[in-house]
Amino acid sequence: MDLYGVLCGAACSDNAFISITGGGGKTTLMECFARYLKRTGKKVLITTTTKIRSPYLHDYHADVIYGNDSATGFMPTAPCIVAYALENPETGKWTSPPLDHLDVLKDRYDVVICEADGSRGLPLKIHTQRDPVVPPFCTYTISVMGLWGIGQRASDVCFGDDSDAAVDGPYIDRYLRNPEGLLKGSIPGHRAIVFNGMDEVAEVSGIPALIRGLDYPDDVLVCTASARNGLLAERILN
Numbered sequence: 530m531d532l533y534g535v536l537c538g539a540a541c542s543d544n545a546f547i548s549i550t551g552g553g554g555k556t557t558l559m560e561c562f563a564r565y566l567k568r569t570g571k572k573v574l575i576t577t578t579t580k581i582r583s584p585y586l587h588d589y590h591a592d593v594i595y596g597n598d599s600a601t602g603f604m605p606t607a608p609c610i611v612a613y614a615l616e617n618p619e620t621g622k623w624t625s626p627p628l629d630h631l632d633v634l635k636d637r638y639d640v641v642i643c644e645a646d647g648s649r650g651l652p653l654k655i656h657t658q659r660d661p662v663v664p665p666f667c668t669y670t671i672s673v674m675g676l677w678g679i680g681q682r683a684s685d686v687c688f689g690d691d692s693d694a695a696v697d698g699p700y701i702d703r704y705l706r707n708p709e710g711l712l713k714g715s716i717p718g719h720r721a722i723v724f725n726g727m728d729e730v731a732e733v734s735g736i737p738a739l740i741r742g743l744d745y746p747d748d749v750l751v752c753t754a755s756a757r758n759g760l761l762a763e764r765i766l767n
Contacts, residue, residue, distance in 0.1 A: 531761060532754040532756065532760060532761040533566075535764065537565070540671070540719075544640075544668075545639070545641070546641045546667045547642050547667070548661070549643065549644050549673060550646040551646060551674055551711055552652050552687075552688060553674050553675020554673050554675055555673050556582070556587070556644060557725075557756045558671065558725065558756040559642050560588075563575050564610070567608050571638075574612075574640075575591065575641075575643075577614050578643055582622065582623070584612045591611060591612035592609045592610050593609065593611045594612045594613075596616030597615065598627075600626070600630070614626060643667070645664075645670075649688050651675075651688045652725075653678050653690075654687065656714075660714075668716075669716065669720065669721075670720045672712055672715055673723050674704075674711055674725065676726040676727060676730045676740075676753070677726050679730070679733070680696065681695075712746070721750035722750070728755040737763065740765065741763070750767040751765040
């Protein structure tokens, strides 16, 4: 089954603005989703409201890269991927453009995909008051969790949790319910959870049943998948 076809069907309304939050594969999901959308004939902008790696150091498969506000002068006319964030050559990280620029640009593209969170590469994240940064004009949110964190110690795999708690079923259930947890910033009625990395944990007994047995809000599309391969392992809800 095709992960990105399912997400496109759920999230890609006209001039969709999709924010990706959480941990464990946000960047991979953003770049692979963008490539899928371009193949289907769409004009796609990828950006951030926090920080992303430099497009000169990480291959986002972008056709055009803007590291400054000259992106506001570009008018896409054919299927493409455009990367836009503000370049910081000293850190190698690119930071959020002004939100009012993104608000204008979203009307020029079929889909904007925004990395709206940071987790320092860890599969889970407990948020602070500052994040995630989901713009008020966002139309859909995708919350990501890396399945390879299951069975590990929270302090090793969850950004923002220094405890020795085991990441097990009860922990993930609390993670879903925590106001600073996985669903923070998500838009009721217009949101998905992608449990990423099923290709990496497929041989670990009990993980599919654990994810299947959690208690989710009724309005969330929930699936286990491999963002890297675009494979949908199981669609659990909606």
